Amino acid sequence: MFQEITWLQFLTALLLVVLLYYLVIFMLFSKGDFKKLLRNGSLKNEDIHLNPSPLQDATGDRNAEQGTIHDEFVSQLRFYLEPYQGETIDREGIMSVLAGLLIQYPEILSMLGSQGFIALVKKELKQAEIDFVPDLAWDALLAK
Structure with a gap:
């Protein structure tokens, strides 16, 4: 079974899982910004809500x-x-x-x-x- 998976396939799958994880985190913490991005196609500086320092x-x-x-x-x-x-x-x-x-x-x-x-x-x-x-x-x- 492990002989059918190459290292390239394993690393690609791992990279996709990590990217998916960070995409979910981004969407959870910036819901409003993400919705504006989907609606307008771009974000202006005043649209970005950064966490306070x-x-x-x-x-x-x-x-x-x-x-x-x-x-x-x-x-x-x-x-x-x-x-x-x-x-x-x-x-x-x-x-x-x-x-x-x-x-x-x-x-x-x-x-x-x-x-x-x-x-x-x-x-x-x-x-x-x-x-x-x-x-x-x-x-x-x-x-x-």
Whole structure:
């Protein structure tokens, strides 16, 4: 049986299988481009949709990660402020809440900046209807 197949026939069949494999991969990952090619007979540069560069992927991943950290931080802040809802929170209460959160999420200050962080905490305090001392030294709370 093996004497009837020549090396040339074997290599030709192998080449056809490899070409078919890569053609299927190309069609799977560029369906839209392949359809345009069949319809128009050619592709323009603006028709080709290349995958974004790894740098763009990393930036997108970093933004998504920062959004996730921000959402988790806000969720935890709401959880820690829940016992104070409808009451007045004193300096020690806000200090304990913020100290615990800043230990858990140390990157939140660098993401939001101190003024953004303060604005976020104030917004959450107002949303939870928690009164706080208006002359609270917010910058002193953030000092390490």
